[in-house]
Amino acid sequence: MRNVIALDVGGTGMKAALVAADGALLHEARRPTGRERGPDAVVASVLDFAEELRSESLARCGEAASAAGVAVPGIVDEAAGTAVYAANIGWRDVPLRALLAERLGGAPVALGHDVRTGGLAEGRLGAGRGADRFLFLPLGTGIAGAIGIEGRIEAGAHGCAGEIGHIVVRPGGPPCGCGQAGCLETLASASAVARAWAAASGDPEADAADCAKAVESGDPRARAVWDEAIGALADGLVTGLTLLDPHTVIVGGGLAEAADTLFVPLRAAVEERITFQTVPHIVPAALGDIAGCLGAGLLAWDRLSAEVTA
Numbered sequence: 001m002r003n004v005i006a007l008d009v010g011g012t013g014m015k016a017a018l019v020a021a022d023g024a025l026l027h028e029a030r031r032p033t034g035r036e037r038g039p040d041a042v043v044a045s046v047l048d049f050a051e052e053l054r055s056e057s058l059a060r061c062g063e064a065a066s067a068a069g070v071a072v073p074g075i076v077d078e079a080a081g082t083a084v085y086a087a088n089i090g091w092r093d094v095p096l097r098a099l100l101a102e103r104l105g106g107a108p109v110a111l112g113h114d115v116r117t118g119g120l121a122e123g124r125l126g127a128g129r130g131a132d133r134f135l136f137l138p139l140g141t142g143i144a145g146a147i148g149i150e151g152r153i154e155a156g157a158h159g160c161a162g163e164i165g166h167i168v169v170r171p172g173g174p175p176c177g178c179g180q181a182g183c184l185e186t187l188a189s190a191s192a193v194a195r196a197w198a199a200a201s202g203d204p205e206a207d208a209a210d211c212a213k214a215v216e217s218g219d220p221r222a223r224a225v226w227d228e229a230i231g232a233l234a235d236g237l238v239t240g241l242t243l244l245d246p247h248t249v250i251v252g253g254g255l256a257e258a259a260d261t262l263f264v265p266l267r268a269a270v271e272e273r274i275t276f277q278t279v280p281h282i283v284p285a286a287l288g289d290i291a292g293c294l295g296a297g298l299l300a301w302d303r304l305s306a307e308v309t310a
Contacts, residue, residue: 001026001061004300005053005068005104008114008292009033009046011088015290016049018057018065019297023125027056028293039090046070046096047103054104067108068100069300071117071292078155081111108307110299116153116162117295118287119146122250123153125294126286131248135240137164138285139233139255143185147244165189169235187232190254196225212258227265234269241270241277252285259284 003026008015014033018026029052034045050068057065074086081097100109112120119128119136128134128148136146143165147154154161165185166178173182174192186192190208197211198204200221214222237249255262267282287294 002063003057003061003065004297004304005050005057005065006293006295006297006300007046007050007053007068007070008117008296009042009070009072009089010114010292011035011073014046014049015293016053017290017293017297018053018060019294019300021301023294023297025290025294027053027060029053029056033089035089039092039094042089042091043094043096043099047099050100051103054107064105065107067110067300067304068104069110069112069117069296069298069303070096070100071112071114071296071299072096073114076111076113076159078111078113078159081109083111108300108303110296110303112296112299113155113159114292115144116146116155117299118252118291119148119162119250119295120153120298121287121291121295122252122285123148124151124298126291127250127283128248131246131281133244133246134248134250135162135164135244135246135280136250136252136285137237138253139188139190139251140253141189141191143189143236143253145240148246164236164240167236167239169232169239184232184236188229188236188255193225193229193255196228197222200225208255209257212261215261226261230262230265230269233266234273237266237270237282238273238277241274241280245278246280248281248283250283250285252291256284 003018006017014031017028033042075084083091083094083096097109097111134148145162145164147162166183168182170182174186176183193208198206215226
């Protein structure tokens with residue numbers, strides 16, 4: 001059976017699959033990145049994992065994978081196939097596409113940004129199916145975004161489109177790693193909620209999930225923390241809606257696991273803030289932590305299609 005290799009490289013672990021043309025996962029596997037051994041070791045781990053998957057493809061499907069797609073964090077030059085910079089891995093200007101193609105016997109390889117790749121999967125296979133314009137918003141350690149337009153993800157002129165987490169929603173607010181102050185992700189990410197709830201509850205081990213549970217149990221301190229985060233998130237979303245006018249906003253990441261505790265007040269807060277804008281459907285992501293891997297598979301199939309067309 002014809003298939004492609006899909007690799008999703010994270011800060012601590014890698015998810016991989018062999019993906020059929022219809023999106024079916026023929027084989028799944030996970031490995032640590034080994035980042036504690038340094039950036040070169042992570043590159044070696046990725047290449048070795050890809051080679052293992054190629055062997056698995058031969059054994060399971062009777063032929064080597066036709067192509068590979070890989071999603072990586074940080075700054076990515078998709079056209080050049082270079083992982084430009086990834087702070088949590090230590091990469092700088094790694095020609096990952098060329099290295100993978102060489103290891104895989106010259107097979108076509110596509111390289112993508114992890115969040116945009118996850119958004120591609122949610123748009124085509126998940127919560128965004130049928131929406132020709134959507135915004136994918138994972139709420140995790142930070143807040144990123146992916147802009148979906150008619151089945152593709154808009155990378156922008158310099159590969160930075162969708163970085164909604166760095167919209168300033170509270171001028172003069174908490175400092176952000178990007179150099180600004182009051183960015184959305186400093187107030188409404190899972191890590192921001194965890195910090196605020198740890199301070200409010202006096203429990204240094206408390207996290208965002210604990211805050212959500214406390215909200216559900218009626219704790220007024222948790223409600224204050226939660227409402228502040230919801231308000232900041234709604235302000236950021238309204239800016240995004242004004243610029244992009246999406247049909248659907250797909251919210252994923254750890255904070256989205258709070259379900260109605262998040263989505264009910266968030267939808268209400270957005271509706272309260274808009275004037276002329278159209279309220280989009282605000283829905284939870286559907287694919288979970290496999291989205292990046294599925295998206296990498298889509299990148300690989302798209303690369304094959306482009307080569308055939310060319």
